[in-house]
Amino acid sequence: MIRELANPTRFMSLSGTLLPWVTGLAVLLLGIGLYMVWFVAPADYQQGETVKIMYIHVPAAWLSLFFYMIMASSALGTLVWRHPLADVSQKAAAPIGAAFTLICLVTGSLWGKPMWGTYWQWDARLTSMLVMLLIYLGILALWRAIEEPNRAARAVSILTLVGAVNVPIVKFSVDWWNTLHQPASVFRLGGPTIHTSMLVPLLIMAVAFTIIGVGLHLSGMRTEILRRRVRTLTILEAERLDAQAA
Amino acid sequence: MTHTFFIAFSYILTALVIAGLVVRAVIDHRAQLRALAELESRGVGRRSRRG
Numbered sequence: 001m002i003r004e005l006a007n008p009t010r011f012m013s014l015s016g017t018l019l020p021w022v023t024g025l026a027v028l029l030l031g032i033g034l035y036m037v038w039f040v041a042p043a044d045y046q047q048g049e050t051v052k053i054m055y056i057h058v059p060a061a062w063l064s065l066f067f068y069m070i071m072a073s074s075a076l077g078t079l080v081w082r083h084p085l086a087d088v089s090q091k092a093a094a095p096i097g098a099a100f101t102l103i104c105l106v107t108g109s110l111w112g113k114p115m116w117g118t119y120w121q122w123d124a125r126l127t128s129m130l131v132m133l134l135i136y137l138g139i140l141a142l143w144r145a146i147e148e149p150n151r152a153a154r155a156v157s158i159l160t161l162v163g164a165v166n167v168p169i170v171k172f173s174v175d176w177w178n179t180l181h182q183p184a185s186v187f188r189l190g191g192p193t194i195h196t197s198m199l200v201p202l203l204i205m206a207v208a209f210t211i212i213g214v215g216l217h218l219s220g221m222r223t224e225i226l227r228r229r230v231r232t233l234t235i236l237e238a239e240r241l242d243a244q245a246a
Numbered sequence: 247m248t249h250t251f252f253i254a255f256s257y258i259l260t261a262l263v264i265a266g267l268v269v270r271a272v273i274d275h276r277a278q279l280r281a282l283a284e285l286e287s288r289g290v291g292r293r294s295r296r297g
Binding site for chain 2: 234
């Protein structure tokens with residue numbers, strides 16, 4: 001399957017077929033998720049309606065880590081297996097991961113003010129998430145700084161794999177250090193601690209965000225493949241014009 | 247500020263960021279398609295290396 005998809009033409013064909021379905025599924029799940037959040041899920045007994053921020057904050061945090069893992073796997077694909085689509089996947093994932101990290105940080109800050117009395121605290125979870133955003137921005141800057149795509153991919157791959165050290169730090173920061181941020185309440189040993197009435201809409205929103213992210217990633221990869229075709233054809237045209245002039 | 251402000255701001259910001267990603271994806275994809283069509287209309291193709 002992976003070998004078949006290594007062919008960009010085959011990937012373009014398959015992703016072109018999948019993308020409308022992915023888009024439809026994302027819209028449907030987002031609609032159901034938002035309906036459940038606003039009309040079904042109860043207010044929290046302590047936080048009141050402010051708990052509604054959780055339904056976007058938590059999926060955004062998960063997707064921030066999810067897209068970093070996609071980039072790290074793609075970085076291995078670039079450096080170890082030299083998979084032709086690995087660096088395309090890496091490049092397409094970076095802005096999406098950065099956007100979800102930004103959403104996570106800002107919504108967390110907006111949730112923190114009414115609940116903790118402050119927008120920001122330099123605790124381990126918040127700080128490691130900010131470091132995650134800075135790594136994403138560094139990766140985006142490096143893609144722009146090196147013009148030749150293969151060289152850029154190798155440099156970005158190394159930076160991505162070094163930055164992957166931050167992923168377990170983000171995940172386990174609430175266990176390793178005494179933080180203002182609450183510990184894990186969904187993915188934990190012993191099962192979730194959230195009531196089903198809140199867990200179900202949260203999971204639906206998380207799946208909806210994931211499908212949106214996957215759709216954007218597929219679309220970004222398709223655009224990057226086209227960009228590389230344009231680059232190759234532009235170089236070929238320049239070579240042909242040079243040969244004619246000579 | 248009321249809690250409604252914090253909730254509304256969070257959802258509006260999230261909607262704007264995701265809409266921004268979608269719009270950027272569409273514009274970028276169309277720009278590449280246009281550039282590719284332009285190059286192909288000038289007769290530039292992979293075979294041009296051969297002759």
